Amino acid sequence: MSGPTVEISNVHKSYGGKQAVRDLSLTVDPGECLALVGHNGAGKTTLMKLMLGLVRSSAGSVRVFGDDPGESAAVRDRFGIGFLPETVSFDAAMTGTEVMAFFARLKGVAVADGMALLERVELADAAPARIKTYSKGMRQRLGLAQALLGEPRLLLLDEPTTGLDPNLRQAFYGIIRELCAGGTSVILSSHILTELEARTDRVAIMNQGRLVACDTLDALRDRAGLAVRVRLRVKQGDAAAIASRLRSSADLARVNGQYVDLACGLGDKMMVLRDIAALGPDVVDVEIVPPTFDEVYNHFCLKEDRS
Amino acid sequence: MSALVILAAKEIRRGIRNRWVVATTLLMLALSLSIAFLGSAPMGTVGAARLSVTVVSLSSLTIFLIPLIALMLSYDAVIGEVENGTMLLLLTYPVARWQVIAGKFLGHTAILAVATAVGYGAAGLAVGLTEDGTSSAVWLSLATMTGSSVMLGAAFLTLGYLISVIVRERGTAAGLAVAVWLVFVLLFDMSLLGILVADKGATLKADAVSLLMMLNPADIYRMLNLTTSPDIAALSGMVSLGGRGALPAGVLIAALTAWIAVPLGLAALIFRRREI
Numbered sequence: 115m116s117g118p119t120v121e122i123s124n125v126h127k128s129y130g131g132k133q134a135v136r137d138l139s140l141t142v143d144p145g146e147c148l149a150l151v152g153h154n155g156a157g158k159t160t161l162m163k164l165m166l167g168l169v170r171s172s173a174g175s176v177r178v179f180g181d182d183p184g185e186s187a188a189v190r191d192r193f194g195i196g197f198l199p200e201t202v203s204f205d206a207a208m209t210g211t212e213v214m215a216f217f218a219r220l221k222g223v224a225v226a227d228g229m230a231l232l233e234r235v236e237l238a239d240a241a242p243a244r245i246k247t248y249s250k251g252m253r254q255r256l257g258l259a260q261a262l263l264g265e266p267r268l269l270l271l272d273e274p275t276t277g278l279d280p281n282l283r284q285a286f287y288g289i290i291r292e293l294c295a296g297g298t299s300v301i302l303s304s305h306i307l308t309e310l311e312a313r314t315d316r317v318a319i320m321n322q323g324r325l326v327a328c329d330t331l332d333a334l335r336d337r338a339g340l341a342v343r344v345r346l347r348v349k350q351g352d353a354a355a356i357a358s359r360l361r362s363s364a365d366l367a368r369v370n371g372q373y374v375d376l377a378c379g380l381g382d383k384m385m386v387l388r389d390i391a392a393l394g395p396d397v398v399d400v401e402i403v404p405p406t407f408d409e410v411y412n413h414f415c416l417k418e419d420r421s
Numbered sequence: 422m423s424a425l426v427i428l429a430a431k432e433i434r435r436g437i438r439n440r441w442v443v444a445t446t447l448l449m450l451a452l453s454l455s456i457a458f459l460g461s462a463p464m465g466t467v468g469a470a471r472l473s474v475t476v477v478s479l480s481s482l483t484i485f486l487i488p489l490i491a492l493m494l495s496y497d498a499v500i501g502e503v504e505n506g507t508m509l510l511l512l513t514y515p516v517a518r519w520q521v522i523a524g525k526f527l528g529h530t531a532i533l534a535v536a537t538a539v540g541y542g543a544a545g546l547a548v549g550l551t552e553d554g555t556s557s558a559v560w561l562s563l564a565t566m567t568g569s570s571v572m573l574g575a576a577f578l579t580l581g582y583l584i585s586v587i588v589r590e591r592g593t594a595a596g597l598a599v600a601v602w603l604v605f606v607l608l609f610d611m612s613l614l615g616i617l618v619a620d621k622g623a624t625l626k627a628d629a630v631s632l633l634m635m636l637n638p639a640d641i642y643r644m645l646n647l648t649t650s651p652d653i654a655a656l657s658g659m660v661s662l663g664g665r666g667a668l669p670a671g672v673l674i675a676a677l678t679a680w681i682a683v684p685l686g687l688a689a690l691i692f693r694r695r696e697i
Contacts, residue, residue: 166513169696189517197513203506207438219427220514260510 117180118143119268119299120165125174127160127323134160136323137174142301144267147294148328149310150303151411152320158303159200161320162270165301166197178268193221196266200273202257206246210237210256213245223264231259234289236282251277258286262293269293271302275309287313307407317407319414326418331407338413340405341365341377344386347399348372356396363389372398380404424516428524429531436494436532445490445532449540452486453479457544472548472559476566479541480646483570484639487533488577488602494529495581496598499692500591509697519689522582526575526685533574541567565670566646572677576638577601579684586692609637631668638680645673 120142127135135157142148150158163169164176167183178195181188204213210232218228232241235255240248248256254277261269269290275283290300290313304310310317311331318328327334344364348356350372357369360376364386367375378386383402390397436442456478499522502508511521545563580601588594613633617625625633634640 163697168509168512186517189515192513192515195513197510199506199509201506202510204510205435205507207435212434216427216431217514220424220516222515257510 119146119179120301121175121177122161122164123175125164125176126172127157127164127169128172133323135164135171138320138323138325139174140318140325140328142299144299145294145297146316147290147300147302147314149314149317150301150320151305151307151310151317152303153415156320157323158320159272160323162197162272162301162303165268165270166192166195193264194267196261196263196269198257198261198271198274202253204245204253204256207244209244210241210248213256214241214259217260218263221264228259228263231262232256234262235259251279254278255282262289265293265296265298267298269298269300269302271300273304274302275304275306283309307411311407319411321415321418324418327414331410334410334414335405336380338405338410339379340409340413342380342383342405343367343403344376344378344383344390345401345403346374346376346390346397347401348374348397352396356393359393360386360389424520425524425527428516428520429527432525432528433531436528441494442532442535445536446539448486448490449536450543452482453540453544454547456482457548471552472545472563475544475548476559476562477647479544480566480570480643483566483573484642485606487537487570487574488606488639490536491529491533491574491577492581492598492602494532495525495578496584496594497591498525498529498582499585499688500588500594501585503697504591512697518693518695522586522685522689522692526578526582529578530571530575533578534571537567537570537574541570562646569642569645569674569677572674572681573638573642576677576680576684577605579681579688582688583684583691586688586695605637605639610640635668635676638677641673641677641680644668645670645677 118141120140122138122140125135125138126133138157138161140161150161152158160169164171165178165183167178167185167188170184176183178188179191181191183191208216211229214228214232215225218225229238229241232238235258237252237255237259240252245253245256254274258271258274261271275286278286290302294300294315302314314331316329317331317334319326319334327337329337346356353369353372353374357366357374360366360374364376364378364382367377369375376386387400387402390400433442453475457475499508502511508521512518516524541563545560545567549560549563581598584594584597584601588597613630617630631644634644
């Protein structure tokens with residue numbers, strides 16, 4: 115396949131007087147998995163709606179598979195797009211089977227494939243029941259199943275894992291990995307930042323409609339320059355002595371009985387560790403905590419808010 | 422299968438599921454049978470065939486009932502789905518916006534057609550077959566009435582879609598639907614009558630009145646069914662209008678078709694521009 119799946123350049127979107135997306139540029143390549151993070155109202159859902167042609171941009175251009183999603187030419191492109199809205203709803207009087215068959219037919223997919231997807235999200239038993247009897251989690255799973263119809267080349271998932279139990283969540287990320295390996299571009303938004311770690315190629319952080327950072331998680335950590343925390347466990351009573359010997363190499367965060375907490379920059383980490391190793395058997399254990407995704411996220415959002 | 426057929430089939434399935442089809446069919450059946458057997462009793466034996474009497478009574482009833490049923494089916498067709506969130510998902514599928522409206526229109530029209538055909542057909546058969554001397558012209562007028570009733574329903578369906586794509590809230594759509602029904606079914610004729618009385622025929626001639634009546638799909642339906650057959654025109658008291666200002670059936674059918682096509686096209690256009 116040639117060219118990026120999604121190409122957004124300098125897009126603005128305002129509803130009335132409210133700016134939902136401001137001057138945002140973003141490209142997503144085939145096979146890439148991008149996470150969109152941001153507070154409520156940061157513009158994540160609007161960005162997805164722009165890519166789906168549900169709303170039109172006020173300025174700038176959006177291209178999905180090379181077409182403007184708002185134009186009638188893009189209707190055909192939607193055979194290759196799967197979408198799971200933030201709060202998914204179905205016709206409550208219909209059964210799971212009926213809904214799945216309806217969507218499968220619309221997408222030109224064999225109804226049997228739709229039923230296979232229902233099995234994959236563990237809804238096969240509930241499929242003959244009406245949707246009004248479904249729990250929130252079951253609706254979410256049905257929503258996921260319909261998004262996967264027809265092996266989409268672009269998958270847009272708005273808060274996909276809310277209401278999924280942990281093992282289904284694991285299975286979900288398994289499916290995503292599989293699709294990405296097959297060349298599908300996946301864009302997903304999530305509030306649960308920690309679960310995105312090691313599961314997405316790039317992370318796009320949005321704040322007040324702006325894209326404040328977009329890179330791999332490691333690169334974002336580097337750029338944030340947040341401290342790595344190192345916790346030493348020493349023999350009871352030695353903490354103060356050990357702490358004074360390490361004062362030159364790292365910032366001393368806290369000394370407490372048999373624990374010494376240190377903080378250092380990512381670049382200084384190895385040096386600090388060598389100094390700790392030089393202390394010999396006085397140090398019983400070392401625990402290294404890199405900055406969490408939440409901290410990286412807060413760093414970028416707060417920086418934006420200050421400026 | 423084309424998206425249009427899939428969408429229409431879903432609408433019909435939904436109509437069956439929520440008992441709309443059964444309810445409207447039974448309603449039409451009950452009303453038309455009661456008119457067929459009881460409504461013509463006070464007439465005794467007049468010259469007219471009983472079926473003619475039935476056609477006149479039924480079409481007068483249809484003017485009130487069919488627009489109401491059609492508007493109830495259609496006023497929340499779009500806004501209802503936008504509000505409960507199902508439209509959001511549907512529009513991310515490979516269907517054009519006009520197909521969404523057209524699919525609903527086909528499905529709802531099919532529901533109306535079944536209810537009308539079953540209801541009026543049963544009345545026609547019950548009266549026509551139990552009595553001798555029903556001419557083929559009377560049968561034709563029954564067929565015309567059934568067909569034009571579906572068209573009348575279709576016109577009010579598309580007016581309902583137009584309401585549904587314009588409003589921001591479902592409650593507004595319900596209010597507007599009631600207003601549309603009142604205007605076209607009651608107020609329009611009353612004001613036209615008022616104008617005619619005040620005017621005393623000075624400026625408004627019969628052809629002008631006929632043209633004015635084209636502004637109301639319910640009146641087109643009335644003219645189509647009550648003036649085009651002489652037997653029925655005599656019975657319905659539309660002779661004077663039928664005699665002088667009557668328009669040919671072809672023109673009336675074309676006007677009714679326009680009342681279906683124009684609001685449908687407008688609804689599709691407006692929906693195309695709408696942000697979900």
